Amino acid sequence: MAVNTGNVAELVGSNEQTILPEWIELQKKAGSLQTGRITENELASQSREFLHLLRDGLSRGGSEVSNSAYGPAKQMLADVSRSRALQGFSPSETATFVFSLKQPIFNVLNRNTTLSPAQAAELTWSVTLLLDELGLYTLEVFQKSREEVIVRQQREIAELSTPVVKLWDGILALPLIGTLDSQRTQVVMENLLQTVVETEAEIAIIDITGVPTVDTLTAQHLLKTVAAARLMGADCIISGIRPQIAQTMVHLGVELNVISKATLADALALALERTGRAVTRLKKATPASGQNKMSAEKGQ
Amino acid sequence: MDRIPILKFGNALLVTIQVDMHDRLATALEEDLTSKIVEHGAKGVLIDISALEIVDSFIGRMLDNIAAVSRILDAETVVVGMRPAVAITLVELGLSLAGVKTALNVERGMALIQARLKTSDEDDDDAED
Numbered sequence: 001m002a003v004n005t006g007n008v009a010e011l012v013g014s015n016e017q018t019i020l021p022e023w024i025e026l027q028k029k030a031g032s033l034q035t036g037r038i039t040e041n042e043l044a045s046q047s048r049e050f051l052h053l054l055r056d057g058l059s060r061g062g063s064e065v066s067n068s069a070y071g072p073a074k075q076m077l078a079d080v081s082r083s084r085a086l087q088g089f090s091p092s093e094t095a096t097f098v099f100s101l102k103q104p105i106f107n108v109l110n111r112n113t114t115l116s117p118a119q120a121a122e123l124t125w126s127v128t129l130l131l132d133e134l135g136l137y138t139l140e141v142f143q144k145s146r147e148e149v150i151v152r153q154q155r156e157i158a159e160l161s162t163p164v165v166k167l168w169d170g171i172l173a174l175p176l177i178g179t180l181d182s183q184r185t186q187v188v189m190e191n192l193l194q195t196v197v198e199t200e201a202e203i204a205i206i207d208i209t210g211v212p213t214v215d216t217l218t219a220q221h222l223l224k225t226v227a228a229a230r231l232m233g234a235d236c237i238i239s240g241i242r243p244q245i246a247q248t249m250v251h252l253g254v255e256l257n258v259i260s261k262a263t264l265a266d267a268l269a270l271a272l273e274r275t276g277r278a279v280t281r282l283k284k285a286t287p288a289s290g291q292n293k294m295s296a297e298k299g300q
Numbered sequence: 301m302d303r304i305p306i307l308k309f310g311n312a313l314l315v316t317i318q319v320d321m322h323d324r325l326a327t328a329l330e331e332d333l334t335s336k337i338v339e340h341g342a343k344g345v346l347i348d349i350s351a352l353e354i355v356d357s358f359i360g361r362m363l364d365n366i367a368a369v370s371r372i373l374d375a376e377t378v379v380v381g382m383r384p385a386v387a388i389t390l391v392e393l394g395l396s397l398a399g400v401k402t403a404l405n406v407e408r409g410m411a412l413i414q415a416r417l418k419t420s421d422e423d424d425d426d427a428e429d
Contacts, residue, residue, distance in 0.1 A: 186388075189388055189391075190384065190388065193384030193387055193388065194384055196384075196404070197383075197384060197404070200404055200405070201404075202404075202408075224391045224392075227391045227396040228384075228387040228388050228390075228391045229387075230396070230402060231379075231382050231386075231387040231390060231391070231396070231397060231402050232382055232384065232387050232402065232404060233380065233382075233402040233403035233404040233405075233408060233409075234404065
């Protein structure tokens with residue numbers, strides 16, 4: 001479809017002073033400023049810049065968005081879309097930026113008396129197609145930016161949620177938080193085994209207080225971790241199974257053939273006992289001071 | 301090298317695998333170890349695999365077999381020094397070596413065997429009383 005979009009470019013250029021305020025007004029009406037994420041000045045300058053770039057595209061690129069003349073306009077849309085995605089705009093708010101430009105341009109086309117009705121209709125149609133495509137492009141970039149955010153967050157969660165803590169000489173704790181999938185299990189396992197080698201630990205306590213659900217798959221992942229630790233010569237204790245989860249596990253028929261304790265404290269007590277230690281109170285706590293200098297390690 | 305050396309260490313046998321295991325070497329080790337256990341009346345077998353970077357399902361099964369055979373001959377097998385990557389691989393292969401005892405290093409493994417010998421000695425003493 002070879003439409004002479006040069007006409008539109010000229011019209012847009014000469015009527016910039018009417019299109020721009022109308023467009024900005026429409027964007028405001030659609031609520032672009034309500035959330036307070038961008039200022040009116042920013043919106044105006046973004047709109048002006050895009051209008052200029054669009055005009056350049058129209059004058060040289062015809063009605064095909066794939067034409068390289070639209071490159072700068074698309075680049076600018078991508079930037080706007082990406083920054084809006086990161087600022088937390090909704091998809092429709094972002095798309096409104098492009099779609100609300102339709103009406104002002106149509107108004108200009110209608111008001112122009114030099115065009116025949118047929119010409120005006122044809123130009124309107126090609127501009128519609130053009131802006132629709134640009135709108136879709138904006139949404140695509142928006143979506144992609146959101147996905148990037150999600151991937152980054154996933155990576156951060158994975159890094160944050162698999163610490164291995166040394167509780168005592170030869171005793172490690174592994175507080176698990178969040179759902180255990182196979183990818184995370186892999187990370188947890190590698191971390192744990194590496195730390196077992198570094199600290200020469202004999203006992204590892206896997207605390208699952210922060211694991212919301214334990215199904216057969218999670219149990220399998222846990223057992224794998226336990227088995228791998230055992231191969232390295234470290235015993236595992238599982239602690240922090242919540243009452244509801246314990247019930248669910250029994251109903252599901254999930255069996256963890258591992259020593260399990262209700263709390264991390266119980267597990268630590270067992271670990272100390274296994275490594276030949278005991279915790280005793282040095283002297284009776286004085287109720288007035290409230291200070292508990294209670295524990296001391298008795299030699300192995 | 302077509303044989304892995306087996307050293308006698310008190311009541312225990314010490315095997316240090318320093319080369320990449322191939323299947324024939326593994327079978328040879330299994331046979332040698334069985335005859336040595338009987339020959340020396342060993343009560344413990346310590347296998348150090350800290351130099352092994354690759355353990356496939358065959359070697360994994362060999363370790364399991366050695367443990368099973370030794371148990372029949374009244375010797376306890378301890379595998380020591382397994383690398384984290386090897387441990388993960390074995391678990392992923394579904395080989396958790398349930399019949400094998402494990403320890404982090406040779407020192408701990410020896411302590412494990414000594415502890416067992418001690419308790420069995422005490423049992424003998426009790427029987428005499």
